[in-house]
Amino acid sequence: MGAVDKLAYLSQIDLFRQLSREELQAVDRVAAVQVAPRGTLLLDPARFEPVLYLVKRGYVRLYRVTPEGRQLTVSLVGPGNVFGELEGLSTGTRRSFGEAVTDVLLCVLRDADLERLMRAYPEVAVRMVRVLSERLRELEELLERVALSNVRTRLLHLLLKLAERFGTPEGRLVQVGVGLTHQDLADMVGCSRETVTLTLGELGREGVVRTARRRLWVDVERARARLALESF
DNA sequence: TCATTAATGTGTT
DNA sequence: AACACATTAATGA
Numbered sequence: 001m002g003a004v005d006k007l008a009y010l011s012q013i014d015l016f017r018q019l020s021r022e023e024l025q026a027v028d029r030v031a032a033v034q035v036a037p038r039g040t041l042l043l044d045p046a047r048f049e050p051v052l053y054l055v056k057r058g059y060v061r062l063y064r065v066t067p068e069g070r071q072l073t074v075s076l077v078g079p080g081n082v083f084g085e086l087e088g089l090s091t092g093t094r095r096s097f098g099e100a101v102t103d104v105l106l107c108v109l110r111d112a113d114l115e116r117l118m119r120a121y122p123e124v125a126v127r128m129v130r131v132l133s134e135r136l137r138e139l140e141e142l143l144e145r146v147a148l149s150n151v152r153t154r155l156l157h158l159l160l161k162l163a164e165r166f167g168t169p170e171g172r173l174v175q176v177g178v179g180l181t182h183q184d185l186a187d188m189v190g191c192s193r194e195t196v197t198l199t200l201g202e203l204g205r206e207g208v209v210r211t212a213r214r215r216l217w218v219d220v221e222r223a224r225a226r227l228a229l230e231s232f
Numbered sequence: 233t234c235a236t237t238a239a240t241g242t243g244t245t
Numbered sequence: 246a247a248c249a250c251a252t253t254a255a256t257g258a
Contacts (some may be wrong), residue, residue, distance in 0.1 A: 161253095166246050197240060213240085213254070223235060 010107070013054045014080050014128045030113040034072030034106045042106075043085070043098025050099050050111035052084040059166075062096045063187065070211050074176065074188040075135075076101075080165050082131060084109075129153065146190055154189040156227050159209060163218040172211065173217040179215060186204050 010016050011023050017029070031054070036042060040055065042060060053060070057076055062075040074096055077083045085094045108176065109117075118125035145154050159176075167174035183197040189196070203209045208226060210217040222227060 183239080193240085194242085194248090195246065197242085201241080 009056050010054075012080065012095055013056075013107070014131055015054065015082050015086075015124065017127070017184065019121065019123060023123065024028050026121065026182060027035060027117060027124075028110075029106045030117070031109050034108050035095075036100050036104050038100055038103050040100040040104070041097065042100060043083070043096060045095050045097065045217070046096065048085060050085065051084055052109040052111070052114050052200065053082050053098075054107040054109065055079055055083070056105040056107060057098060058102040059099050060104060061101045061184070064096050071187045072190060075138075076166070076188070078178070087091065101184075148191040149193045151195050152199050153227065154191075154203070155185065155196065155203070156208075156223055158185065159216070159218045160223050160227070162216070163220055163223075167218065170217065172221070173219050176218065179214040182217065 011019065011028055016027055018022060026120065043062065057079055057224050060077045060083060061073055062077060063071045063073040075083070077098075083098060085142045114124075114128075118128060146155055149157070160179075162176045162178070163174040166174050166178055169175075183193045185200075186193045186196045200209060200211055203226075204211060206222070206226075208219055
């Protein structure tokens with residue numbers, strides 16, 4: 001990858017958005033590029049690495065596993081997002097697995113280098129705080145949903161979130177390009193795969209979503225309308 | 233392409 | 246929501 005490419009890429013990462021060229025170059029000097037094929041386990045609680053990953057291309061699923069083997073997907077991380085477990089600063093609980101759900105292109109920042117960057121460029125530290133705050137806010141919302149909403153509502157929330165975070169507009173619909181299976185969605189809202197299939201079929205007949213071979217189109221307008229109507 | 237595996241659809245409890 | 250089972254789609258040799 002050319003130097004210019006890498007800079008352009010870094011500027012698309014949430015953390016480094018709006019940094020000056022000079023600041024980006026400073027990041028560039030300490031960031032390593034890493035590619036990994038689909039299925040790679042990037043984060044494993046059993047082997048803690050104080051590293052921050054920046055996602056350029058592809059998607060990484062962060063999930064927890066219960067002793068019974070059930071999974072709960074805590075977050076789906078896409079282009080521009082960051083994840084990782086650092087020494088004194090963590091984007092998660094250090095109990096999560098992270099798996100590449102597509103081929104991915106990542107940048108890797110060592111803990112110490114990130115800290116150095118934050119000291120040298122306060123804008124990076126400010127961004128980091130924003131990213132973490134955002135994450136906290138999202139988790140609170142997730143908690144509320146899981147505790148108080150039924151599956152249908154939770155799924156509607158999730159579809160909207162996916163559409164707004166990872167979707168590309170396509171006509172009056174928004175396509176969610178990540179290859180998510182019903183099981184993946186089930187792991188995100190905490191229900192069974194069958195329930196997702198059923199509910200998705202229901203929403204399909206109502207014209208809120210369209211599904212086909214692991215792809216998903218959401219009619220954001222209708223989804224919002226449904227949510228407003230039947231929240232909780 | 234075919235064979236195998238993965239994903240999805242559906243009825244029953 | 247769990248289970249069993251049928252059908253269909255995706256994968257890769």
